[in-house]
Amino acid sequence: MSADPSVAHRAAAILADSRPVTTQAAALYLDLHAHPELSGAERRTAGQLAAWLAHDRLRVVRDVGGHGVVGVLENGPGPSVLLRAELDALPVAERTGLPYASTVTGIDPDGRPVPVAHACGHDLHLAALAGAARLLAGARDRWRGTLLVVGQPAEETLYGARAMLDDGLYQRFGRPDAVLAQHTAPIPAGMVAHGAGAMLAGSRTFEVVIHGRGGHVATPHLTVDPIAAAAGVILRSQAIVAREAAPGEPAVVSVGSVRAGSRSNIVPDEARLDVTLRALRPDLLDRLAAALDRIVRAECAAAGCTEPPELRVVAESPVTEPDPALTAAVRAGHEELLGTSRVTTWPPSLATEDFPYFATDGVPVAYWMLGSVGPRQWSAGRAGGERGAGPAVIPGNHSPRFAPQLAGTLSTGIAALVTAALTRLGPGAPPD
Ligand SMILES: [Zn+2]
Ligand SMILES: [Zn+2]
Incomplete structure (x- = not known):
């Protein structure tokens, strides 16, 4: 042979x-x-x-x-x-x-x-x-x-x-x-x-729950609107990649699902967001997650939420x-x-x-x-x-x-x- x-x-x-x-x-x-x-x-x-x-x-x-x-x-x-x-x-x-x-x-x-x-x-x-x-x-x-x-x-x-x-x-x-x-x-x-x-990227998906105070749209001063707070989170979180990842380093922050409210004349009690973070390095993923946490808490504080928001990791994967x-x-x-x-x-x-x-x-x-x-x-x-x-x-x-x-x-x-x-x-x- x-x-x-x-x-x-x-x-x-x-x-x-x-x-x-x-x-x-x-x-x-x-x-x-x-x-x-x-x-x-x-x-x-x-x-x-x-x-x-x-x-x-x-x-x-x-x-x-x-x-x-x-x-x-x-x-x-x-x-x-x-x-x-x-x-x-x-x-x-x-x-x-x-x-x-x-x-x-x-x-x-x-x-x-x-x-x-x-x-x-x-x-x-x-x-x-x-x-x-x-x-x-x-x-x-x-x-x-x-x-x-x-x-x-x-x-x-x-x-x-x-x-x-x-x-x-x-x-x-x-x-x-x-x-x-x-x-x-x-x-x-x-x-x-x-x-x-x-x-391929490592990922972390969060379910975010923002607790407001529901009520009639005619009395907004008696409510805390979780939709307005969620909108703040959505817009502000789009700056995470631009300000937390080094230029040229790939990363994604994406809000893939928004769920809140039922009718135009009701301020709902809560809003839920599904947010996915992705990066090619685990330490960058940690950094993105820390930024998201800060933004959610700060927007809730700014809106006057009386109950703290919840951030739960519902799925994750390594690089x-x-x-x-x-x-x-x-x-x-x-x-x-x-x-x-x-x-x-x-x-x-x-x-x-x-x-x-x-x-x-x-x-x-x-x-x-x-x-x-x-x-x-x-x-x-x-x-x-x-x-x-x-x-x-x-x-x-x-x-x-x-x-x-x-x-x-x-x-x-x-x-x-x-x-x-x-x-x-x-x-x-x-x-x-
Ligand atoms: Zn697939
Ligand atoms: Zn597949």
Whole structure:
């Protein structure tokens, strides 16, 4: 036997006959896309993934941290590699016009019916994960070690990764030597993009409650108007980024929801705001949070609120900063398999993820972006850019019109995962 073949060489051998599996994974994608489920309610989606993995004779454990699924494939001594994809969809009314578009309604946490769609591509991540798992399961002579295949619930609420870890993911299934994940992104289908340093922001979402004193609008002097105080918070908080972050340092302060009052002739008792803070450094996130706290308290004092405001952290996520050595190995594998023209560099984004929780206790993680824009959509986007409309012409993640191109995206996603897994899984026994 010659020396160890390269990662890409080993991946290419496994991917050589991948077309039937890709076709099966595409069917799984169409099924998942038409049956999206909200965060925390992913029962059917988890069942589909579990059945797929059981078919490939993985040991499947369900209900890990909610609807989480873990498939275990022990294949001799060697490193353990965890591949992760998300199970959940979003409360979005799909407007892609695709024949397999979602028409599903779910129930939101307040008990209201809402439209649901896979507007973030998690169905595609799952189909790629399933395809990669089937290919690796069918090529057990070509690698050694343990493969952990994880379907994670509740990513969009930034809750599911922690829930799975708190449910003993690493204690029950072993501490992995690498955790790998990918996410669809508005770059051409067929490409992947790796980051250097911080790739995605850390975030903190606050629910702010301002307590006023309700009454008749005709007697404003007898009331404390929480809406006027909330308006002060909204406007003043837009200066936080300009005055707390160094110029050139990305940060976001955004009020995403305002709830107060019922009619024009009533001053309500309270106003509620949902405020999200994002930054690429944890200490800057702390600084933004301190500024928000000061502004809310000061505006309430200025309005004459008799009760102090409440600021509650309702969701948070760490900065996504993949392990440099693992990322370099995965990127090199991708460049060798796909060619350097299909591997690009991801500039830091203020999107966020709960994936970095998997890096707990120093577990190395790698994360890359998976291009999902087809040539027609890409050209239309470029033309829009030339007209000055900018790249927003390409509907991105969370848009009702988000429509990844299945063909090039899925096959690349499967190839990227198989290759990345092989950077840490041991080489198989030489053929007889
Ligand atoms: Zn999302
Ligand atoms: Zn997502």
